[in-house]
Amino acid sequence: MSSEDKRGRAREVLLAAVRGLVLAMTVLPFGIVFLVLVPLSLAFIPLGVGLVTTPTVLTGVRALADVRRRLAGEWCGVRIRAAYRPVPRGANPWTRTFTMLGDPQTWRDVRWLPVDVTAGFVTALLPAVLLFYPVEGLMLPFGLWLPYTQGGTYWYAFVPVDGELSAIGAGVLALVLLGAALRYTPALLTGHFRLTRAVLDNAQGELAERVRVLTETRRDAVDTSAAELRRIERDLHDGAQARLVAMGMDLGTIEMLVERDPAQARRLLAQARRNSAEALEELRDLVRGIHPPVLAERGLGDAVRALALRLPLPTEVGVDLPGRAEAPVESAAYFAVSELLTNAAKHSGADRIWIDVHHTDGRLRITVTDNGRGGATVGAGSGLAGVERRLGTFDGVLAVSSPAGGPTLVTVEIPCALS
Structure with a gap:
């Protein structure tokens, strides 16, 4: 492995550890807050207060889950699918609350909260621990064991440190842990997001939502096509067709007047020419409305x-x-x-x-x-x-x-x- 590759690997490992530490620091406060707010808000629904607070709380849970999905994709390439049922625009609190409560994806988000503050916290913190804990062990042989022991025994992992020799043994263990960290830290962070995916991912819901959307858009497309056909029929009937009928009647009159009253026939011919030009323009507009040339x-x-x-x-x-x-x-x-x-x-x-x-x-x-x-x-x-x-x-x-x-x-x- 070249020096550039080694530097790139070191940056990747350090970045994974820092990201895991940041996740661990945010998992507990946000997760615990929502773990408290969700049941409280649901309990207050019979009193009416929960109808106002529940959509807000569940929207916050959804936002938290969405952030984790986005980070999973950006940081580790782990795709976590979601399929939320749409809440009608301008819906009243009752409709909003029970639309969200009837959404299976909402309950996936809620079930994810206790998993995230327990196993999720541990798996997020593990990459940072695996990388930074060896740093302490590597410093023990250089005198750090003295203030740690203070006449007693300091345990570094399973190594009892009570003197320079045992401190060196702890340093050797730290080197082993550091080698494991360099190898497995990014994978541990990926493991955290895979755990999240196991709870949050909703492949079937995504497929069902896709089918629902396709059904609605197909129905809309059929309705739109039918409305467009009715518009074309109306425009033809009221516009070009009416002008062509009038032009045919004028031509019949002209045929009778062409010898008896040439002046009137010429006036009717001019009118027929105008009608034909207007009918042609209306047909062009109609064609342009269907598919512009x-x-x-x-x-x-x-x-x-x-x-x-x-x-x-x-x-x-x-x-x-x-x-x-x-x-x-x-x-x-x-x-x-x-x-x-x-x-x-x-x-x-x-x-x-x-x-x-x-x-x-x-x-x-x-x-x-x-x-x-x-x-x-x-x-x-x-x-x-x-x-x-x-x-x-x-x-x-x-x-x-x-x-x-x-x-x-x-x-x-x-x-x-x-x-």
């Missing part, structure tokens, strides 16, 4: 730029796409951006909009920012709920940050690969 021909970037050009507000567009996504994904992203821009232009009171489109880590990410008054929320009649449902069909997500006074930042993410 610019999107099919030039891709999402240019299609978004075309949307920005039609806005009455100054709009900056940044696009960084090295390829094209599949057509359904591009279409979903395009109409999501179209809805977001329409909302911003109509409701935000902004005087400038920024759009950023890029692809990173296997996800298409689009952000639409405006400097308006803020206050946008999903489900507030702004069309954002429809965007969220459309994205859900592709496992996409919608995130809205819109504090009062602005600015509003809406982020759309869709997992996809580019060609």
